[in-house]
Amino acid sequence: MDMRELRLPNPIRPAFDKPTADEHVIVNIGPSHPATHGTIQIVAELDGERIIRSDVHCGYLHRGFEKECESHTWHNLIPYVDRLNYCSALINDFAYCAAVEELMGVEITPRTKYLRTLLSEYSRIADHMTCIAAGLMELGAMTAFLYLVSIRDWIYEHIAQLTGARVTYSFGRIGGLARDLPDGWIDRLDWILGQYDDFVGRVHGLVDRNRIFIDRMRNVGVISTADAINYGITGPMLRSTGAPRDLRKDTPYLAYAELDFEVPVGIKGDNYDRYFVRMREMDESVHMIRQLVDILAKTPGPINVDDRRCSFPEKEHVYTEIESLINHFKLVMDGPKVPAGEVYLAHEGANGELGFYIVSTGEGVPYKVHVRSPSFVAMGAASKMLDGYQLADLIPTFGSINMIGGECDR
Amino acid sequence: MSDEVFDRVRSALGNLAQDAAVSHGVLVVNAAPADVLPLVRGLEAAGFDMFLDVTAVDWPGQSPRFEVVWHFYSTGSKVRVRVKTRVTEDQPEVDSLLALYGSAAFMERECHEMYGIRFRGNDDLRPLLLYEGFVGHPLRKDYAKEQEQPLVPYREGFQ
Amino acid sequence: MNDKVIPIRSEPTGAFEYISTKKDELVGWARKFSLFPYPFVTACCAMEFMAVSSTPYDTDRFGAALPRFSPRQSDLLMVVGTINHKQAPILLKVYEQMCEPKWVMAFGACATSGGFYQNYATVLGIDRIIPVDVYIPGCPPRPEMVIDGIMKLQDKIAREQHFILTKGF
Numbered sequence: 001m002d003m004r005e006l007r008l009p010n011p012i013r014p015a016f017d018k019p020t021a022d023e024h025v026i027v028n029i030g031p032s033h034p035a036t037h038g039t040i041q042i043v044a045e046l047d048g049e050r051i052i053r054s055d056v057h058c059g060y061l062h063r064g065f066e067k068e069c070e071s072h073t074w075h076n077l078i079p080y081v082d083r084l085n086y087c088s089a090l091i092n093d094f095a096y097c098a099a100v101e102e103l104m105g106v107e108i109t110p111r112t113k114y115l116r117t118l119l120s121e122y123s124r125i126a127d128h129m130t131c132i133a134a135g136l137m138e139l140g141a142m143t144a145f146l147y148l149v150s151i152r153d154w155i156y157e158h159i160a161q162l163t164g165a166r167v168t169y170s171f172g173r174i175g176g177l178a179r180d181l182p183d184g185w186i187d188r189l190d191w192i193l194g195q196y197d198d199f200v201g202r203v204h205g206l207v208d209r210n211r212i213f214i215d216r217m218r219n220v221g222v223i224s225t226a227d228a229i230n231y232g233i234t235g236p237m238l239r240s241t242g243a244p245r246d247l248r249k250d251t252p253y254l255a256y257a258e259l260d261f262e263v264p265v266g267i268k269g270d271n272y273d274r275y276f277v278r279m280r281e282m283d284e285s286v287h288m289i290r291q292l293v294d295i296l297a298k299t300p301g302p303i304n305v306d307d308r309r310c311s312f313p314e315k316e317h318v319y320t321e322i323e324s325l326i327n328h329f330k331l332v333m334d335g336p337k338v339p340a341g342e343v344y345l346a347h348e349g350a351n352g353e354l355g356f357y358i359v360s361t362g363e364g365v366p367y368k369v370h371v372r373s374p375s376f377v378a379m380g381a382a383s384k385m386l387d388g389y390q391l392a393d394l395i396p397t398f399g400s401i402n403m404i405g406g407e408c409d410r
Numbered sequence: 411m412s413d414e415v416f417d418r419v420r421s422a423l424g425n426l427a428q429d430a431a432v433s434h435g436v437l438v439v440n441a442a443p444a445d446v447l448p449l450v451r452g453l454e455a456a457g458f459d460m461f462l463d464v465t466a467v468d469w470p471g472q473s474p475r476f477e478v479v480w481h482f483y484s485t486g487s488k489v490r491v492r493v494k495t496r497v498t499e500d501q502p503e504v505d506s507l508l509a510l511y512g513s514a515a516f517m518e519r520e521c522h523e524m525y526g527i528r529f530r531g532n533d534d535l536r537p538l539l540l541y542e543g544f545v546g547h548p549l550r551k552d553y554a555k556e557q558e559q560p561l562v563p564y565r566e567g568f569q
Numbered sequence: 570m571n572d573k574v575i576p577i578r579s580e581p582t583g584a585f586e587y588i589s590t591k592k593d594e595l596v597g598w599a600r601k602f603s604l605f606p607y608p609f610v611t612a613c614c615a616m617e618f619m620a621v622s623s624t625p626y627d628t629d630r631f632g633a634a635l636p637r638f639s640p641r642q643s644d645l646l647m648v649v650g651t652i653n654h655k656q657a658p659i660l661l662k663v664y665e666q667m668c669e670p671k672w673v674m675a676f677g678a679c680a681t682s683g684g685f686y687q688n689y690a691t692v693l694g695i696d697r698i699i700p701v702d703v704y705i706p707g708c709p710p711r712p713e714m715v716i717d718g719i720m721k722l723q724d725k726i727a728r729e730q731h732f733i734l735t736k737g738f
Contacts, residue, residue, distance in 0.1 A: 006665055008658040009561050011541035015534065032659050034638050038610040038650070059539035060656045061611050064688035066524075067548055067555050079685070086613035102434055130616070149623040156620065167616045167709050229459050229485060232513030243485070250488040343434045344481055344492060357479070359467055372463040372481070380516035405650075406612055409539055540690075541655040548689050555688045562657040564697045 014043040015055040024052060027391075031060045035138065035395045039405040040379070042386070042394070049390050056382045061405035069369035073335025074100055074174060077369065082168040084371060085407040088127035088350045090119045090159075093172030095347035098253065099356040100174050103343045104336070106310060111301040112176045117255040118292040119159075119171070120347075121285040125196070126155050127350035127402075128236075128278040128285075135275065135399030136207065139216060144203045151199050154192050161185060174336055175311045176304030186293055193286055200282065208276075217272040221385040221397035224269060231381035235352025235374050237401065240277045241269030247348035255295075259288050274400040310336040335364025344372075351375050351402055375401075375408040415487045422456045423449060436481075438492045446495055447505040450480070454510055458482040458491060461511035464518060466525040470551045474498040478527055480507075497527065506532035524549040596731040600644075600670065601723040602632040607643035609663060612650030614677035617709040626712035631719050640666040645722075646699075651679035653690045657698055664699045670731070672722060675701045676715065678708040 019026055026045050030036040041057040065084065069077055081096040082089040094116045101108060108116070129148045137145035156166040162185060163169040163178065171178050207213050223233070225241040238245055246263045248256040264280035266273025304311040308327055317324035340362040346355035352374030359368040378401050385397050416437045420427050423439070426449045430439040441449050462481040469475055474496040482491045497504060506529035507514040518529040519538040526547040529535065537544060541561065546553050610618060621628055628634050637643035640663045652660055664673070675695055678684040681704045683693035695701060702725060705718035 006662065008662055009543060011543075011561060011655045011658060013536050013542050015536075031656065032609055032663055034608075038608075038615070039612075039656075057538070059537070059541065060653065060659075061651060062539040062653055062655065062690050063612075063651055063686040064548070064555070064690035067553075067688050067690075068686065070551075071555060083613050086616060130619075134619075146623050149619060150625075153620055153623075153625065166620075166711065168613055227512070230512045232460055232462060232511070234460075245485050250485075341433070344436055344490065345434075346490075353462070353483075355462065355481070357463065357465060357481070368467050370463070370465045376516060376520075377513055380513055384512075553689070558689050559654065560657065560692070561654050562661050562698050565700075568697045 012041060012043075012057045014057075016043070016045065016053070019045050020052065021047070023047070029394070031057075035398055037134075037398070037403060037405065039409065040398075040403060042382075044386070044391070044394075046391060049392070051386055051389060051391060051394070054383045054386045056379055058376070058379050058405075058408050061409040063406075063410065065371070065410040066369060069366050071365065073364050074338060074366060075331070075335060077366070078172060079168065079170045082170055083406050084373065084410065085127070085349055085351065085354070085375070085404045086168055087130045087404055088123035089168045090123040090171060091127075091347060091349050091354065093169065094120055094254070095345065095349070095354050096356050097172040097174050098347065099343055099345035099358050100336075100338060101310075102345050103341055103358060103360060104174070104310060104338050106175050106305055106307055108176060109302055109305055111180075111296070111299050112303050112305075113255050114292055114296050114299055115177060115181070115303070116172070117259070118289055118296065120254065121288050121292070122155065122159070124350050125282050125285050126152055128282045129155075131350075131399070131402040132203075132275060132278055135396060136203075138395050138399050139213065141207060141213070144206055147199045147203055151192070151196055154195065158185070158188055158192055161188070173304065173311070175307055176302075180303050181296075186296075189289070189293065193289065196282075196286060200279070204279070214272065216393075217275060217396055217400075218270060219268070220271050220389055220393045221274075221400065222268055222270045223381065223385050227384060228269065228381070231384070232377040233352065233374075233381055234377075235349065236274060236277045236281060237269075237352065237378060239263065240266035240273035242266060247346060247353060251346075253347060255292070258295075259291055261288050271396045271400045330364075337362060337364050338366075346372065349374055349407075351378065351404065351407070354407075371407075371410055373407040373410065375403045375405075376410075379403060379408055412487075412489045415484075415489050419453070419456050419489075419491065423452045426452060433492075436490045436492050438494065441493060441495050443495045443497055443504050446480075446493060447507075449493060450482075450507055450510060453482055453491060453493075457484045457486045459485055461507060461513050461517070462490070464507075464514070464521050466521055466527050466549075468525060468549065468551045476502050476525060476527060478504050478521070502526055503528045503530055505530050508532045523547065526550065593729070593731050594727070596733075597727040597729060600731070601726040604631070604633040604645045604672075604719075604723075605635060605637045605643045606633055606645040606647045606674075607638070607640055607663065607667070608636050608647050608649060609660065610647075610649040611652065611656065612677075612679065614649045614679070614709040617707075617712055617715065618647070618649045618676065621712040621715045626716060628716070628719065631716070631723065633719055640664075641668065643667060644671050646671065646673045647676050648673065648680040648695050649676040651677075651684060651686060652692045652695050652698075654692060657692050660695065661698055672702045672726065673699055674718060674722060675704045676718075677710060678706055680704075681706060684708060 030041040039060040044054040045052045133145045133148035163171040244263045261284045313324035318328045338360040342359045344357045355372030357370040361367045427439045460483040467477040480493040522535045523537045675681045703722045
């Protein structure tokens, strides 16, 4: 097709289309741009190389998650929930299952509580690793990317031994988990954590005191604590401004109250602090995982709570007893009946407060599921971090926000 | 501990929060649409510095049809509050919180495009997750899930 | 001895066809081992795309390692992740901006058929908008599956006819 004949509709309406001065230029960045991770469009007015004002557009990965939720059973939604923050999919699983369990009044078993905590921290490591690896690669540090992606690949294969999938797992269940740990899983975990210390040490050595890295990241993309809270930012971004706010410490859930860990904070709220807070958080996660491995060895027991409203009966019973057969049938076809009501439950996702607001009318199918996603809120504040800086600063700033498209656009 | 905080919040809000109750660890306040902005100002004064979320629930059989739900969090007291109100289908309007919280900008845009709720005081209600030219509000119960509105015509062989 | 009429014209030796087939094989060999992908990356499949581009599953072995982020410089459009109706005009524009010869790979279940997002927002398979050469199923596909898809695409490129002068020239 001749490009001159191609007339395609513009899916957005930018906030401004006339520059404020004659020598300014309005450029369009994205959405199919490596800096914006393929799904964000930024319309920026430039004065030379400096961004005067910017208009951030998301929605290029809107997949209708909330509409899908209203036509599938509570169990069937677990794969959809995985694909929200696909870098740390297990955290989404467990936050959603915890919200439904809260509404049903189901209390998970101790072993599940520790195992969910361990897997949440493991997922958090994978997410931070992806964010830092992508951010460093965009700055040109290909070696650090390859180091971190190597470990991330081992983590993926390791979780695949447990759940069956590498990236999106569907492992949480309402009332527990899909299955217990296989033999040898903990030994491999110890090996991977040992490799982690080695590889991350190398990345620290390459990058932390690197003149180029510091010049590109220090004092770039600064946001103050007051602005961050006003814009609803939570997670590593808020902690990098100096505020030690972490849902795992402030409103402990799962097993976090029993673990010993610190909450790393930054100084200025710039890109360098966000990078360093994430690196330190990975170290804290490893520390927590090591504690949980010891606790898990002392906590045997069932994985799924023995509640017929949500847990599937054992297959031997399903094939021999009529009650179990009907129970299994009802759970699959109609879904677990969640009592009418509403609940908002938030976990500390890798990017901040990941909240699920669910409304039930007593059916096996939700009435409404709404996700309060931290990346979406961070996109609201992105303009604040981009305006006034150079165009080339957009790349590290955007990388350090860790916008995950699935979570931002749902 | 959070019960003391909730009692303090209830007394700070006075008769705007008459039927406030705690549900699953969150203080839920029902309000009339006109009382929402003064209630939120009271909450901000009481330490609720983070505006988490605004969304709506569509109850098509009931009148008023839409229930608009706000969530707030206090980073100091570490508790959450939910504010709910009901608006009708003919006039789905509430006040915008843009003057108080910066995070309201994106949240209200999303609530508007998904449910059609208008926010007085927020001039920028352009589509955010949806696109220009999308007709309708998809999260309403009367919008069919599979009803697509393609921007690019399909190739031959696809309807 | 038969009394079939022998035409005056000399028998075709097939020399031209032999040379053009060998030319196609040579050009096909060169093109298949020097793919420049345009990673049109949107969603979760990006994680597996990153994994397949780095150690231990290396696309550099297949010559397809260097991504080109400009459609003018690339010849393989890898659509990685869900395409929704908002993104569809951008996908079509990028596809049209690529020069011939170009191939399209639908990476993942969402690009192939919309995945399990069968609703108002998603395009139910990118072949509704652009022609696709290779479909890689999986949600997300394992890196081995991606490499299998790349190898199948390479076989397809090797078998194709490579016209030096096209009709529109």
